[in-house]
Amino acid sequence: MTIQNATELDAIDLKLLTLLQQDATWSHQALADQVHISPATCHRRIKRLRDEGFIERQVCILSPHRLAQTMGWGLTALVEISLDVQTQEVLDAFEARAVADAEVQQCWRVSPGPDFVLVVQVRDMPAYQALAHRLFTQDAQVRNVRAFFSVKRAKFGTQIPIA
Structure with missing residues (x-):
């Protein structure tokens, strides 16, 4: 190819x-x-x-730990989502809703296993529950949700290794 x-x-x-x-x-x-x-x-x-698209954008990466110290909040979750049906239309519709939500930092369509993995950053547990209601429970196509809540960020990077 x-x-x-x-x-x-x-x-x-x-x-x-x-x-x-x-x-x-x-x-x-x-x-x-x-x-x-x-x-x-x-x-x-x-x-x-x-x-030519090698550089997508330039951003400022904030420290969630430092913001949490200053503002008194911050909860990061990695969430696996499995849908009942995997048609292109259903996958695209869920993806569109997820990427439109400001609290979803990353949305990955994955295989095998769940259909999506989301990285979400919310203020606190009630904010996570509101997000879960918006994205997961209101949608009849969501079959399974597994959330993992961060207790420590050991490494975070954005660099792509270049030989």
Whole structure:
């Protein structure tokens, strides 16, 4: 299987992607110095990587632990969802409802096992119960829900390993 219009990434592209995954606030000058190119070339390369979809978006990752200390709340749950029926329409409908909910941080369609795994971040247990009612109990197609509540986050990363 060949991918048409596939862009080849050279060593400089890969190094830029690695550096940006570590810290997206680097200036073009600082990045250029790291990969030994001019700032203008660095800017053009990053723009191309963005335009071609290698860089989806740049975000600020907040610390749920620090927010919980400051605001007095925070509950993370990993939730497995199995549906009664696995037609494309039913799967797509549940997925659309899940991704539209602000408290759902991640939605993964998985196989084998459950149909979906969600990562949810809510204020507290009553907020989780409200989310469960919205997404799981109001939908007649949801057959099984298994929730796992985080007691400690040992590792969290967003980086994709680049050789």
